[in-house]
Amino acid sequence: MLRYTVKRLLQLSVALLGLSLLLFAWFKALPGGPENRLLPENATDQQREALRAALGLDEPVWTQYGEFLSRIVRLDFGSSLSSGRPIATELAERLPATVELSLAAMLIAVGLGIPLGYLAAKRRGSWIDFGTVSGSLLGTCIPIFFLAAMLKVVFAQELGWLPTTFRLTAGADFTEVTGLRVFDGLITGEFGIAWDAVQHLILPALALSSIPLAVIVRITRASVLDVVGEDYVRTADAKGLKPSTVRGRHVMRNAMLPIATIIGLLLGSLFAGAVLTESVFAFGGIGSFVYQATTERDYPALMGFILVIAVFYVVINLLVDLSYGLLDPRVRVRK
């Protein structure tokens, strides 16, 4: 298992290095360099050259790449061109909100998706199956921003059951530890804050969970249908085991393999969906930051964001790979 882990880690660092190269090349190739954004339109060519020299843009490309790499390793993404603050700080402030939202959405998707998918497979051809499959189709079809807006209008504005915006009620007094409000509230004993944060999370998380939920339902259904027809499930039945044992140990442990992969991939893509959801609920995550950086050609900020997301993807992939090793002994011993 250790060998497997080390091997995976090495593969991932190669992937990250490749990504940094790709990113660097991509930004170099983009038209309209940052000096055009920073200087007024009537600036002279000398002024532009001077700024390029100041930013290190006149160095040979490989020197620039070396500098770029060494700064990334030190988590120094430079300063935002629009706000002037260090990008690492900006990201650190906003990431926890997005992480919390994405995890909450995934929790809903997994918690509802796997049981529903299992039920649909077990009652194949019944109205439960039909309802679940059509529901999941609907879930993948509705655009997130529309669903988010509808949830907000119905449950927050009309019914008034839940708050409309932000992560906490305005003026709430809380202790910041990790930036994940629910988690912080629980570990510091501020349960009122945790509950407040949960209430603020429900609607955005529901909206964000629609696509992963739909995907997980369908993958679970297909995977369970695959597994229940296997000979070893019949062997388990022939042993006279309780249905719960057959389900847990023999069906779900095998059915989880493809589901685990999908969960990993979905978690990565949730960050992209979070940008839209956050904007509807003014959730203060990474979404508005990216939006601003894109419209203002804030290259360092964008690069920082992409790198962080890439690292997220890579780490999640590693976790999925490792979970595979845990779930499937055949992967573990493969040389």
Next chain:
Amino acid sequence: MALLEVEDLRVAFGASTAVDGVSFSVDEGKVVGLVGESGCGKSVTSLAIMGLLPKGRGRRTREPVQAAAAEPVDSGLKVAASAPQAVAASGGRGRRGGADVQGRAAFDGTDLLSLSPAAMRRRRGKDLAMVFQDPLSSLNPVVPIGRQITEVLERHRGLKGDKASKEAASLLDRVGIPDPLRRLKEYPHQLSGGMRQRVLIAIAVACAPRLLIADEPTTALDVTIQAQILELLKDLVETEGTALLMITHDLGVVAGICDEVNVLYSGRVVESAPVRELFRKPTHPYTVGLLGSIPRLDLPIHEPLTPIRGSIADVIRWRDGCAFAPRCDKVAAPCVDGEPALVGAVHAHRCVMAEEVA
């Protein structure tokens, strides 16, 4: 009274009948073979006894079959034309993909087919157990061997923890797996095919069942391993007095292990006899054909084998005549004139032309 008495077992999947009134019995300490080619209903018979077929929606009733049998049988042609309706009537009530099981399978006096699913689960793995055909796919790939054995011990014998592990190791030892303690922690993919079949046998005999059903236990194995596995099963029957129902298409296996044989064709027993009787004087042309298609060492090398023509797919329904008729060399007019009965007691057969065949 025999330990297992199967009477008039019928299994239908929707409109198609897989088992069509099979009766046989298995005594304690005896090995009874169910023989036939693919699709003859032998595996379905065993799964029906074990209660492992997917359930159809319909209640177990005999009406559809009786109604069908009560129809006047004038000529084969006329009945054949009306047959689909009867089939639709009997098959239509079952859930799609589910099996309608009728008849009786008395185990020590209790009809297994009428037990509730929960009651059946308490018996499966304990009183009656099964060894499956494909050892490669019949073990759970993500659960250690040890756990797959101890879960049976836990369920039916209440053994847990160390006690269960020790018992599992001694079971592995008993089925001839060396270094059993180490094997307990291993996964199925780390074992050879023969080893896996031994593990499946260990699981099946874990609770000392009184009836063991082996569904082609040697089909997926090398010839040398086949002999070892058969020897192991034989040994279990002799030392424990277990009744063994052996399902196979291999007459070599039958000759080597069985006391009595039931030859199945298209869902019915066509010949049933003690094993020596069957090999000495095969009566039904199908049995003759099965024996004729085995390569023999005592015949000249270039002597061609005599296969049975066609396949089991092109059958006629039994009540219109002998289902084997389209493939039979001895076929005559009486063969397709109504349902052939199973005649004889110790050595029974279902062939109206038996005298001519012999």
